[in-house]
Amino acid sequence: MRRTISFISFGFLALSSAVAFAQNSQPRNLILFVPDGLRALKVTPELAPAMAAVRDKGVNFKNPHSLFPTFTMANASGMSTGHYLGDTGTFSNSIYTGHPVQSVPSQLGTVVPFIEHDQILGEVDKDFNGDYLNEETLLKAARDAGFSTAAIGKVGPTFLFDHTERTGTKTITLDDQTGAVEKDGKLIGIPLSDEMKAALTAANLPLATPGRGDNGKAGDAKTAGTTVANIRQQEYLADVASKVVLPMFKARNKPFVLVFWSRDPDGTQHNQGDSLNSVTPGINGPSSLAAIRNADNNLAQLRKALDDLGLSATTNIIVSADHGFSTISKESKTSPTVKNSYPDTPEGFLPLGFLALDLAKALDLPLFDPNDGNKQVGPNAYPKAGNALLGKDPNKPDLVVATNGGSDLIYLPKG
Template identity: 25%
Template sequence: MPDAHNVLIVVFDGLQPSQITPELMPNLAKFADGGVTFANHHPVFPTVTRVNASSMVTGCLPGRHGLAGNTFLCRDFDPHRIIPAMEPTLQAIADATGKTLLAPTLADILGRHGREYIAIGNGTSGNAYQHNPNAAMVGGATIHPDFTLPRSLHSELETRFGAWPPQELPNTSRLAHARRIMTEYILPELNPAVALLWSSEPDKTQHEDGVGTGRANQALSEADAEFGNVMAWLEQNGRLDTTDVFIASDHGYSTISRVIPVEAMLRDSGFPTIDQNGGVAVAANGGSALFYVNNCDPGVAARFTRWLTAQDWCGPLFASERVGQPAGTLPASIIGCDGLRSPDLIMSFPWNSDANEAGYAGHAPATGGVPGQGQHGSMSRHELRNVGLARGPSLRSKTVIDTPTGNVDLAPTILRLLGITGYEGAMEGRAISEALKDETGSTRDVRTEAHEAETAGYRQKVQVSQFGGARYVDWGNRV
């Protein structure tokens, strides 16, 4: 692999493979035709943004990297309060405990080798924070409309590029501002080993309007145009021959079938708040919910599980080793969701493949929103299939890879491309050798496992694929 080259990652939040068409996204469609398509690409579960962003930069599943959801409970920070994974809270966790992620990030590793990772995006502040939480110590940066790391960079960028535009739907003006900073400052002046551009679209508009609506399609086309501007800059500046470009999305999408007020229902059923004996806390995460029981009490977990599995909206359900194995649950370890900061129980809503009005398959209940809007977070196969593309001098061309790949493979693959070794054992993803020009790829077979559990009136099934030492959740549902 060449030593002196760069990697650029572009993430489209909530983009599905079926949305990359010449009509909706001509620049991405052209990119895909000439490069590598990861046709069996996976997010991690829960299929929410900040969990997947953390897996992208650590190469680890949620149990190991320690960010359990977009909302979660962090017992070593506050054992009784559900908190949002947003920059102010994540910074408070770092100040109190020493770290927000329990695994090193790409930025941390690159910094040890005198290289830098710089991320810019117009998504949530929590997403941006996780990309380089230690920038002040390890170098590089993360740039967001609300803040930067290092902190001093925010005012410098506003002086040079002006204030960020206000949020809107589609959020194109903010993406254009981020793209301008990328092509006028980050790439030409800082020239980091790895740069990332994160688009909040189509996720932002799909949450509001639904998948496939007129404004959601507008968001796709406008985000694609900004991607085209980035690729044009690379070409005009002679950088295509030295830049490996990866395209990803953090998760797929579903349409909300109904809204389940989980916390209100469990309170009405007599479960007190977590600070009381027998109490339970719930962290709502769209198509999934995370549960924490008072003092990690196995008896409370078992009683709560009996109530939960009796609800028709309870889909796949997993238990942390710390609360035992309540009847009907599967071990959270099989999906990579057991660890120091993991929930005691984690549930996905059940789902189906019914199409919405625009023809996009996949419906599921959600913890919030309105029926007909877009949502994610569950174990639906429509959310557990996301976008993975790559193109560049180190990568194969016109290649479709059907072996399982995932967001968790991004960090180890990039480190392989940059010639940085010694971190493979700390990551749960794998370097996707079958995509690399100078490597033959693995000849091992894909191993697919079905896990089932049942109790009175409830049965679940989950499929997990393993390949190259990595594991990928294919789907899980109540059956």
């Protein structure tokens, strides 16, 4: 009997070939395509023809929902394991671990790391007995069952699908940090196997993922963010998948599972510069729509590769967004912080870390910044990443705030 690999899908559409196959035949291939932050109702034949075709010709799940709107790592933990957040512990993109970061200079010393980072995930695994999720992941189950496996795309959720495999030889992992190094020469991303290095070179593709360029510009309170989609980086990742990994898997002549996690439209929606300090047009502006097209083009490229390689009839495709998206206001009529002035914060707007500031005032507790050496935050200032340790001793806080873009987490370490 074939082993069945199952997981919770929060997506909205799937396509399976109509070719019948016997129970004892070779297992089918699977591509899980994740357009991060995509709203299902934005998929139309005009804007996203490839995704619309999969939906209309396949199975459409009309009532999807995320485990935790709208956080990538929380939902990625569910998609990669089939377990709820109480099992995986990944309640958001920044979490309180209780262990100071030791290996990543940009987050050194913090106990509230941003975990969309390959080295941070490695540290958290070490802190929790080698596997902080403590659940079997999709790609590990697949490779244990004899499948070829690969995870390609946005750093963080991509690696989560086989996060204990850090050699690059059992599962191919390729994300934003592939080929990147620290100032001391230490490799940041998961290493490429010799087989992958040779295949990338033969395909005239670099061994390091290009950056986001202008798409990575988030802007600030005075400067608009990006007006372009994440095209260059995702073209490279789609080329790796279609020109290197899929041909490699075909040559191996065994079933495969490929996860392709598209940063767009989420990345562009976060950084879009179409509506500075305004909720309109927000994520319905031209930059965000271009990001949906960008993700759709990536899916179309993968489908064409399957056709060209003769793999379409034996490959199932699942398109599953991790969450949707919304445009939020940064104004408030109740927060005491709006009565004060803060650096880089327009008058009447909430400062970064406003929840921690409000709680510190209400509870009359000192506030310390875990992302700035546990320094105490003074008047008319805010914690640099929004995270905070509240209490008289930052090493033994009464309360911890992990800032996550409007849906913050509050931890009570002392119970």
